[in-house]
Amino acid sequence: MSKGHKFSLREITKSFPKGNSSILILRNVSLFARHGEFISILGPSGCGKSTLFNVLAGLIKRDGGIISIDDRTVDSGLGEVAYMQQKDLLFPWRTLKRNILLGPEISGDYQEAAEREAEQLMVRVGLKDFEKNYPAELSVGMRQRAALVRTLLSHKDILLLDEPFGALDAMTRSVMQRLLLELWADYRKTVLLVTHDVEEALLLSDRIYILTARPASVKGQIAVNIPRPRKVIDSRFVHFKATLLDSLEGEIERAFA
DSSP states (O other): OOTTEEEEEEEEEEEEEETTEEEEEEEEEEEEEETTOEEEEEOOTTSSHHHHHHHHHTSSOOSEEEEEETTEEESOOTTTEEEEOSSOOOOTTSOHHHHHTHHHHHHTOOSHHHHHHHHHHHHHTTOGGGTTSOGGGSOHHHHHHHHHHHHHTTOOSEEEEESTTTTSOHHHHHHHHHHHHHHHHHHOOEEEEEOSOHHHHHHHOSEEEEEOSSSBOEEEEEEOOOOSSOOTTSHHHHHHHHHHHHHHHHHHHHHTO
16 A cells, blocks of 8 residues: 555455355455545445445455555454444434443543543534433434534544435535534544535545446546535536536446446
8 A cells, every 4th residue: 555545445346145146246446545535435326335335344344355554454444444324323212422422432432531522522513402312302414413423433543424414405414514524624534435416525525436337346536626615616616526427427327227
């Protein structure tokens, strides 16, 4: 792995059994992220984006390929990455604050410092007045804010975000995108985001990887050389969006063929 890369995936392959044969999901997928870089992955629905995340997170085993983190070849990112999914996965019997502090409790790092940081982050994301509420009493957007805070409190350098705002309405999604960028700027985590939303990828990312239809491989990547904060009406933004949509169009047609 080149110096300065936080992690890299090299020629990752993965298939799943189907009857007496198998279905190839990932075919020689290679990508990397530098320290503190915000990377997004775009691709047709069902192409294998979430499978790639699960391989990196160590939730499923790959068939082949190499994973490297901080110049070390590793079996997976298990224990070294934090994973936030589209569903908030908050425990309904725990208050908001107890949900947020679950990571430090499990890791044995629960102490006053963790509680202070949680309280500061709850203020930051507008949840301080709801720390004693249960998930069922909160909106979807509020639960996703809590899930984001919980992910940050894991203190992992690599954050895997699997369509975390996909279930939100447009206005709430916009607020969450701005909040994510603010927290990323402060914490300087290395972020890998899966999204179906081209505009979201362009608003948030330093670079964007484009995956083909299944079996997924990397079709290309784009460096988004637009200063933040970005505006969707910016002519450069419009140009990048057209380029990405053009690249994705054929893959989407293949996915539904």
